[in-house]
Amino acid sequence: MTLSVDNIHVSFGDLAAVAEVSFTAAEGEIIGLLGPSGCGKSTLLRVISGLIAPDQGRVLWDGVDLIGAPVHKRGFGFMFQDGQLFSHKSVAANIEYGLPKRRFSRVERDARVAELLKLVGLEGYENRNVTLLSGGEKQRVALARALAPAPRVLLLDEPLSALDRELRERLALDLRGILRSTGTTAVFVTHDQDEAFTVCDRVAVMMGGKVLQLDIPERLWRRPATAQVAEFLGYEAVLSQDPFHGYAPCDFEVVETLAAGGADTLARQLGQLDHRGEPVDSSALAALTQQPRTGGEPEQLAGTVMDKLFQSGRAIARVSVPAVGELTAALPSGLSVAQGDGVRLIRVAQ
């Protein structure tokens, strides 16, 4: 029982919103669609759900083409960013909306509602007024509602992005747990890579309507297929694509400040600047840094501090690095730097 998306094309007027997208989700697999806003990920999700028809391509469930099947007959659940709870119905009535009376008895429905409320951690909320729930509670109810009919596939359109950060992180974990425990195949749309990596088994990075790369989170992070993907994932500099060599924020740490002019000297030594003092080509630098270093010595770079700031509980510096660009580097406590100081950086993360 797999979900396959085969060569989907959607255009709005002259704009190609989705182009040549294909992937397959195994049963119980959670696929992430990650990309900046306007990349076509939500459009793709709506195509899968049947809310819009593609210009071309197929959506297959278990080998059967669903294009042309109306939304309500696909058995695919959908969860919106803002939940879209029915404000004229109670919590229980929202959840049991997808449980038709002619197929489920009152007792079955009540039991299912209670079971789902327990699953999403809202036991006893049956008769609450949905307009009085908090943001997180609303999304939990929306999730319970979407799961109630036991959809073959659950499609989630940025379900966490309206929530505040702490709640988002907690709910992301809960969401994965719930999806795993119910064995639900899911397609999860988000623009937040942390969220995608937390929740999903595999993540597709979409840009300009195309899937640039689809892989498990770890490989995606290690080997972004293109500079575009790397940049979207947060790499600050990509020296070479094949083999991938790039730097993410705080891959480096400032280890010492240099005397005036020391930065240029060190940069020359490290091969960042050529003999004329011009920055070398980034691929040339990549070739240089990938040469085996003696004693597994970490990579080093020289640069100039542009600014220093404090983020997520630690001090960081923005450093202008010749031949690389601007990097974010960690500042160990006790090391005092000022704007314009030359610094030596060493790589702390692989």
Place this chain on the structure above:
Amino acid sequence: MADVGQLEGKSAGLSGTARRSAGGAALRRTLTWGGAAAIPLFFLGVFFAWPVAALVARGFVADGALDLTGFSEVLSAPRTWRLIGITLAQGLVGTAVSLLLGIPGAYVLYRCTFPGRMLVRGFVTMPFVLPTVVVGVAFRALFTTSGPLGSWGLDGTFWAVVAALVFFNYSVVVRTVGGLWERVDPRAAQAARTLGASRARAFFTVTLPQLAPAVASAGAVVFLFCATAFGTVMVLGGQGYGTIETEIWMQTVQFLDLRAAAVLSVLQLVVVALSLWVSGRARSRQERALALAPASANPQPLSLRADALAIAVTAIVAVGLIAWPLVNLLASAFRRSGHWTLDNFRALTGTGSGNALSVSVYEALYNSVVIALYAALMALAIGSMVAFVVSRRPASAAGRRTLGLLDAAFMLPLGVSAVTVGFGFLITLDRPLGLGVDLRSSGWLVPIAQAVVAIPLVIRTVLPVLRAIDPRQREVAATLGASPLRVALTIDWALALRGLGLAAGMAFAVSLGEFGATSFLSRPETATLPIVIFRLISKPGAENYGMALAASVILALVSAAIMMLAERLRSTHAGEF
């Protein structure tokens, strides 16, 4: 996991039905929407378009050949252009004044809270259902040379007509605009204030644009009412005053000059179509899903200081324009031969002096209520179907245009002369669609004719509510397995119910007060209250006149009560929103 598996068996049955071709889906969608539009269109076609077209066609056919000379003849007469001028002026000025006075009223009565608000709301809607003849007489009693306003010299002038039209239509503006205003999110205007906008600037630059769909909607309806007013114009207009509407009546009923009447009907349609086009443009420019808040979420107590202007305008209108004529009417209903008395009300159980009536006033009231109930039900059923179809937002421009036309088509009955429709009925409904049923004398024709007039009001009331529903609510319902029918019932219908309560009240009140078409169709035994009032007032005798006034008071009270009931119905549900 185990319990989920148990459910899976039930949902697995879906996959078989899911196998459909893309073409099939499009066809099915077209059929569904086409079907939903077909029933109302059929109704409109049989009970409006066909009769009107048939009568107009008679005017253009002479001795079996098409004869369009009527156009040059009528259009070259200076009188025709004077009539068109008066019609437009009357429509535009009446609408402008109604909006100007009605918008502050909407604010005070719907956006603010104060004790007795419901009563005032019910009170200002009373004029809407009063028979035009009675209102005309009540207004003339004020304006005539010996009346309290005689010195103003308004008797028989344009402004007397406008005053009466505003009297009738004030509540249309207040309700339509107020209904939206009480649910518009006030934070946008508050944001404007924090950006340094004065109250006035915040109103004109933020709130008014938010209200634009309702203002355009109300404006279109009021314009049609004003431009096609008949009874009021006849009584108050004075000699030499005439509009396209009164001229159609004159040419058809008095002279049976169908050629001239047909040309005038076409002119009237042009004016109506033009006004609908203008209002449609105004609405679509502003159209979007507004962030609506529950009505009870933004209570704002009326502030005597900050809201002074709105309060002053509303108070002057309520007292000077509405209460005065009504009180005058009420006082006269309690007087006979110069004495205060209850005789006029006592007499209502009878049939007037010398049996002026076939039924007593109370029987007529009963007839009115039953007929109006049928008319309101028909109007609700058909109007909400139309509103439902029109509230869709198809992706294609052609689809949107089609819906726009559909919307406009159902507004036409407000703008086409009751005489044209009534005479059209006579020549088409003897064998409707070739069936051997003479509908012309059927008891059903009265509620049907009233429903045709009430449908546009139902659409205008329900449509904004349906359009304000987030389309994703429907989408999420579909992904939960709800068929389009179930979506319509559990989402659109459930959410529109608050609008429907109000629409039901409107439709009922309009049917209750309808005179034009009813006077053509009703039978003596089933005479409605407005018909009975008209009959009483057209006969000499203090008793008949007094009874007519007393009956008008009863009609006004009944309709105000019904409107208030509809209002309550709505507010309870809105409260749960």
Place this chain on the structure above:
Amino acid sequence: MAVPSRRLSFFAVTALASVLALTACVPSGNSGDKDTPSGDASGSTQSSTVRVVVHDSFQLSDEQKASFTEKTGYDLEIVTNGDGGALVNKLILTKDSPLGDVAYGVDNTFASRGLDENVFAPYTSTVEGEQGKSMRIEGDDTLTAVDYGDVCLNIDSDHFATVDLVEPLEKNGFFNPANAGMAVVTNPATSSPGLSFLLATISKYGEDGYLDYWKQLKDNGLKIVDGWEDAYYVDFTATGDGDRPVVLSYASSPAVTLTEDGSRTTTEALLDTCFRQVEYAGVLEGAKNPEGAQAFIDYLLSDEYQNTIPGAMYMYPVSDTATLPDDWAKFAPVPHSTNELDPALIAKNRDQWIKDWSAAIIG
């Protein structure tokens, strides 16, 4: 917190229940039998029903209806269709598929139009009296006179009892135009009494002279309104709060403006200014039940019906043997002489006269 849908369904059930309750007694055309509205429509195909098309002033009590059915065996179905003018026009429009079997309420100012269009079928009732015969339209064998009335200027007697007139109220046997500032009349184009008064002036002053007379009226401040109720209840001093002691109304109107003790009337008709309206009934050409239609005309001429005409319709019965109510005999006598015009002449010129009048007087 109540779940809304429960309350909604409660409302729906209540509404449905009330609808059903009311459906059981929907007012339909016929009282008693076949009480569904659609049932009425098929009634016309049965020859046991007579469908009567009338103007909206027509009155027939339930007792009279029952009596008609008892005497003739026909059920009655009454269809109202506007005032006299509108009625004729409707009959003409629907002559290929008549609205009913018999029409009542066509008057002498409109009748000829219907005659020209052959709307009526020949019938002469055996119960027609002498007066009725004298009111037949010359050369016509289709229309039967049922009642008549006179449109005249009325005056507020109490008012004139207290005022010394500079000019006499009447001059040359008609209303003195010098006093037009005291009078209110109705527009001939929009009101049937108005048309009658116009015809009275044409009868009196001729086709060449009537507009001059009207111009004098206008120059002296005549007030013209669109509807009779407007003139009578707003502008007339005796019955409204108005300032016009002279009003266009009917010869019979003084019978209903009595003082409280009923000893005298407060208004009076100027009998020289009257124009007679005669109301006719006729069998419709193409009637499904012509025998029933004829029986109905006979019934209209019976004294059982004729005696109720003054009270119900403010007209005088055409029957030679009918009796007038006491108040009428005392306060609203039939004018002896009256202004008359040939119905054929009226039919030929009416529209032109109205248009000429409108152009000259209203502008």
